[in-house]
Amino acid sequence: ANDVLRVDKRGIEALQYGSVKGLPDLREVIVNELLAPKGIDAGPENILITSGGLEGINLLCQVFIDPGDVILVESPTFVHCVEIFEMFQAKCISVAMDEHGMVPEDLEEKIRRFSPKVVYVIPTFHNPTGRTLSLERRMKIAELGSRYDVLILEDDPYRDIRYSGEDLKPIRAFDRTGHTVLANSFSKIFSPGSRLGYVLASERVIEKLLDAKTATNSHTSMLPQVLCAEFFKRGYYPAHHRMICDLYRERRDAMIESIDRHFPVGTKRTFPDGGLFTWAELPGDVNTTELLAEATSDPEVKVAFVAGEGFFIEGGGMGKNCMRLSFGAVPPEKIRIGAERLGRFLKKKV
Ligand SMILES: Cc1ncc(COP(=O)(O)O)c(C=O)c1O
Structure with missing residues (x-):
């Protein structure tokens, strides 16, 4: 950061107003380094x-949602987005x-039944399940979006x-046909605190x-944009990405091995090829929302997870025997200890 702001005098740029669309060289980085290798033919525009x-x-x-519009979401889905959709008074219906995947x-x-305005889908290493939508x-x-004239919102962080x-x-x-809009993020590959993301459409x-963005906050903060663009342009990304x-x-391998070794017989879990989560479905009539309070307060356990129920918009106890387990922020030794303790606790409950 020091180098970028002092040596290159981008500090002045970073503290000035910028363009609504975002920093031109960051948009170039996205097009050339993040999208072109994935087979997406797009320009900075x-x-x-x-x-x-x-x-x-x-x-x-x-821009697109009027009160009462239907948005189709996966079951389960990322609840934060459901909260956004409901703030705009959309009606979410699960698929x-x-x-x-979906x-x-x-x-x-x-x-056909609900004529939705938008289909919201998290195709890769889905939150909360870690699953990936197949190529077919x-x-x-994409074809359904075009055929039925529905916007596909692809959230792929x-x-x-x-x-x-x-x-x-x-x-x-x-x-x-331009029916798919891709929302993506720098949170997982650069820094979550920089609050950088992008839309490709x-x-x-x-x-x-752009009209909505202008009316909301004129443009995204320049300082993180400058730092992120330079991070890529100076060639730091490949080594960081590998790391x-x-x-x-x-961490994923430690989590999966430990679940298989320590969780109750009959537990089903996903194997995520990437991302930060796995999803476990416990046998028997357990309620993970109730177990969570006990698991975090019991000195013999002290392990947190996210209870499954909250990820289902259907309610009615869907997902009550499920949990999302995050492996991103914890070193493998701790994952093993945590999963063993949680497994021992769960065996007493199922
Ligand atoms: C599925 C999904 N979409 C969007 C986001 C938000 O990303 P950002 O930090 O860029 O706002 C997250 C973050 O965890 C996520 O899991």
């Missing part, structure tokens, strides 16, 4: 820099998911932190988002 991925989703709602047959049926389904969902398996093109790469959609993937891979 298709990019809007946002204050975190979540702002992109907010702006999209500002079934299996181990390959089920296109159920999606199509619900598109990515193509199919974990895509670049893959530790195993084959890289898959984003849904947006299969969109021929057709120029028509970007033009609309975080190695780190998280080891």
Whole structure:
């Protein structure tokens, strides 16, 4: 940061007003280093820099959502976005998911039945389940967006932190009609506190988002944009990317091995090829919301997880035997100790 702000005199730029779309060289970085390698043919004119991925989703709602509009979401889904959608008085309706992500047959049926304005999908290393939408389904969902004239909101903040398996093109790469809007984030690959994200969309959609962005906060803070652009342009990203993937891979492996070794017989869990979460489904009639308070306060356990129920908009006890386990922020030794303690506790409960 010192180098960038003093040596290059970008400090002055960083403290000035900037353009609504975002810093030109950061938009170039996104197009050339993050999107082109994923098979996305876009120009800087298709990019809007946002204050975190979540702002992109907010702006999209500002532009497209009227009270009562239907938004289809996966079951389970990232609750934070449901909160955004509901703030705009959208009606969220869930679409079934299996181990390959959102089920296109159920999606199509619900598109026909509810005429949604938006389909919200987290295709890669899904939050909360860690699942990844298959290639065929990515193509199919892009096609459904075009055929039924529905906006596909592809929220893909974990895509670049893959530790195993084959890289898959984003849904947006299969969109021929401009119906897919990709919201992405620098939180997982650069820094969460910098609050940087971006939206990739057709120029028509970007033009609309620019009005909303101007009315909201004029543009994203310049200082993090300058630092992030320089981080990529100076070539720091490849080594950093390797480092975080190695780190998280080891943590994921420790988490998966420990769940398999210590959790009750009959537990099902996902194997995420990347991202920060795994999802466990416990056998028997347990309620993880109730277990959480006990697991965090019991001195023999002291392990936190996120109870499954809250990720389902359907209510009615869906996901009550499930939990999301995060491995991103904890070193492998601690993951092993934590999973062993939690496993011992759960065995007494199921
Ligand atoms: C699925 C999903 N979308 C969006 C976000 C928000 O990202 P950002 O920090 O860029 O606002 C997150 C963050 O955890 C997420 O899990």
